[in-house]
Amino acid sequence: MADLALGQNVLNEVNPQLVLGHPTYHSITEQVAGIMEGKTPRRWFLAISFTSSITLMLGAMLTYLLVTGIGAWGNNRPVYWAWDITNFVFWIGIGHAGTLISAILFLFRQKWRTSINRSAEAMTLFAVACAGIFPLFHTGRPWRAYWLFPLPNLDLNLWQNFRSPLIWDVFAVSTYATVSAMFWFVGMVPDLATLRDRAKNKIRQVTFGVLSLGWRGSARHWRHYEMAYLILAGLSTPLVLSVHTIVSFDFATSVIPGWHTTIFPPYFVAGAIFSGFAMVMTLLIIARWTLHLENLITRKHLENMNKIMLATGSIVGYAYATEFFIAWYSGNPYERFTFLNRALGPYAWAYWTMITCNVVTPQLFWFKKLRTSIPVMFTLTIFINIGMWFERFVIIATSLHRDFLPSSWGYFRPTIVDILTLTGTFGLFLTLFLLFARFLPMIAMAEVKAVVSNQNHHAAEGAQ
Amino acid sequence: MSAEFHGLVAEFADDHDLLIAAREARRFGYTKMEAYSPFPVHGIDDALGVPPSRLGWFVLAIGLTGTLAAILLQWWVGAINYPLIIGGKPLFSMEFAIPVTFELTVLFASFAAVVGMFALNGLPRFYHPVFNYSSYAGATDNRFLLVIEAGDPVFEPAEGEELMKTLGAVKTELVEA
Known part of the structure; x- marks a missing residue:
């Protein structure tokens, strides 16, 4: 009879191990806690001095805005929602990947999430913090935010x-920020206990x-x-879907052609996950490389993430096509005009940037060679980050700049304050991420140990 | 057994050993036991006879409170306290109330899950006798502890120690209360 038993190397190819190099429980603790207990690397100081300078610039821009008034931004008739709301939707969308990884993949029992969920959840919080800045300051008087x-x-x-829908948004985003923070903290408590028991000096012990x-x-x-974690995952899953659904209601419940469509909720949610995964990947590839986490964040993890980007990216591409089809099929001349204007009007450059980055780029992930190559995926995630920012810009600016009356048409141009504020939020985001990577456990040690235990005991059963 | 001891700690090097030891110790007749591990050990609840968590019921109750609170808020604010016709829409209807109702349900339920979990676990509590175990730090790193508490009716230190040794404990120690 033919030998039907598969060799270990074949099995590994079909279902690679999630944690490489057969670590012991102790070596996982050492590796993860070691990142934060060792001497602060020089390049960390270099990186954080750069990003915190950008954050200072954000502070300067916001102060300037407060002193001068909202006119410092380029928002003006007819584009009253412009750069700032684009950034808000962009950053909120980035956050969604963290919740998807921590909650949805948990419910689907995707064990590969354990190496990446902590940092993805941290990223969610920081992205939501960046997002919150924009509507808060767009109110003009943020001290009245209550x-x-x-x-x-x-x-x-x-x-x-x-x-x-704007008040729905307040509830959705503030609930999302609160629940994400709790989920993150609860997930970290066992690891914090590990750090407590390893602490050498008084400050760390306390x-x-x-x-x-x-x-x-x-x-x-x-x-x-475990029950609380399961419940939080179960609550966060519909929550994350609801947040971007409600964000899309800000547009979809209006009567502006290009906004007033029922496709927005699913389309926004898919786009959010797509963009968030791209951001998680960008950060993880850097963290994995600089902190030597290759054995915990393996190529399999990255490949799986690329597959999710391929899926969500294809949904986004399909949604673009559907929008065009419906614009034509509706027979509504305003709707038709809006979409033709998007692709061929004054903002065509933004539209085609979006199409190139969001529709063409993810399709390269069909090829195994490309989706397992680190330089390729790093480059592609940068393209996707850019493309998804442009998606929000295209939706917001092109729909507003030419609506029903040609007499009130206009063209939105960002001011330098607009541009530097956006740049500043990237500084804030990266600064927070660097602080997190230095002072808190980047990898969920308890969860990875459980995966290793599973892996070891399966191997033991196989050997018998 | 006098109350000056918290119990007997037996340390194991592997989660599998802990699981077997817990099962055997229970079969031996111990009832007051606790296990400490750096990650949740699958099956330990059954081995120790710990009933499943009832946190879910608490979360459900508080979550539904959130639902009710959200509906009452939107109805009272919009239709009773300050009725204002906007866009010809009704002062209150369930359709527009759904997003806020959903969000508040999730918010209340999440708080219930987190606060409830810590409360059921008796946390925060910064002192516990098990921390007196000389190498407790292992329990959050790579060691698995089985504690037979002093209050156990059939507990005898020498006998317990011998049983734990035969079950593969790498170290046993009587821990002060």
């Missing part, structure tokens, strides 16, 4: 209009002692913990 919440107060003496809340890792702890 007016957005239904708090009884004497200076306003009014309630919010719950029929408006800091991690307090942060870990006295976690003991007892069976009774884990029982409630």
Whole structure:
């Protein structure tokens, strides 16, 4: 009879191991905790001095905006929502990948998520923080931001209009930020306890002692913990879908041609995941390389992420095509004009940048050679990041700049303050990420150990 | 057994050994046991006889409170306290109330899950007798501890120690309360 048993190398090719090099539990602790316990590398200082300078510039731009007024931005008739809302939607979308990895992949029992979920969740928080800046400052008087919440107060003496999608957005984004932060913290408690027990100096002992809340890792702890984690994953999954759905309602419930479409919620959610994965990949490839995490974040992880980008990128491309088809099929002349104007009008350069980056680029991931090559995927993720920013810009600016009355047409140009504010949020995002990578465990040690245990005991069964 | 000891700690080098030891110890007649591990060990609850978590019911109750609170808020604010006709839309209807209702349900339920989990675990609690174990740090790194608590009716230190040694414990120690 033919030998039907598969060799280990064939099996590895079909289903590669998620953690390479047969680490012990202790070596995982050493590797992950070692990143934050060792001497601060010189290049970390170089990197953070660069990114924090950019963050300072963000502060300067926002101060200038507050002192001068919203006119410092390029928003003007007829494009009142422009650069800032583009950035808001862009950053919120980036955040969605973190929740997808931590919650949705958890529910689907995708064990490969364990090496990347911590950093992806951190990225979610930082991206949401960057996103929040834009609507907050677009209000013009951010010190009155509490007016957005239904708090009884004497200076306003009014309630919010719950029929408006903008108030839905306030609830969605603030819930999202809160739940993501809790999910991230709960996931980190066992690792913080590990760091507490390893701490050599007083400061670390006290800091991690307090942060870990006295976690003991007892069976009774884990029982409630796993239940809480499962519930949070179950709650975050519809939450993340609802957030971008509600963001898309800001547009879809209006009557502007190019915005007033029912395809927006699923299309925005797919786009958000697409862009977020690209950002996670960009950061992970750098972190994996600089912190020597190749054994924990393997090529298999990166390849899986590329496959998700291929899927969501194809959904996004399909949505672009559907929008065009419906514009034609609706028979509505304004709708038809808006879409022709997008592709051939004054913003055609932005439209075709978007198409190149978002529709053409991800299709390269069909080829195994390309989706497993690190330089290729790094380049492609940068393209996708750019393309997805342009998608939001195209949707927002092209729909507004030419609507029903040609007499009120215009052309939006960003001011230097617009451009430097966007650049500044990248500085803030990267600074927060660098601080995270230096001071908190970047990889969920407890979860990776559970994967290793699974891997070891499966191997033991196979050997018998 | 006197109360000056918290219990007997037996340390294992592998999660599989812990699981087998917990099963055997339970078969031996111990009832007051606790296991400590750096990651959740699959099957340990059954081995120790720990009932499943009931956190879900608490989360459901608080989540539904959130649902109700959101509906009441939007109805009272829009239709009772400050009725204002905007765009000819009704003062209250479930359709436009859904997004905020959903978000508040999730928010309340998530808080319930997190606060409930810590409360059921008795956390924050910065002192616990098990921390007196001389190499407790292993329990959050690569070691698996099985503790037979002093309050166990059939517990005898010498006997327990011998049982744990035969089950593969790499170290045993009586820990002060």
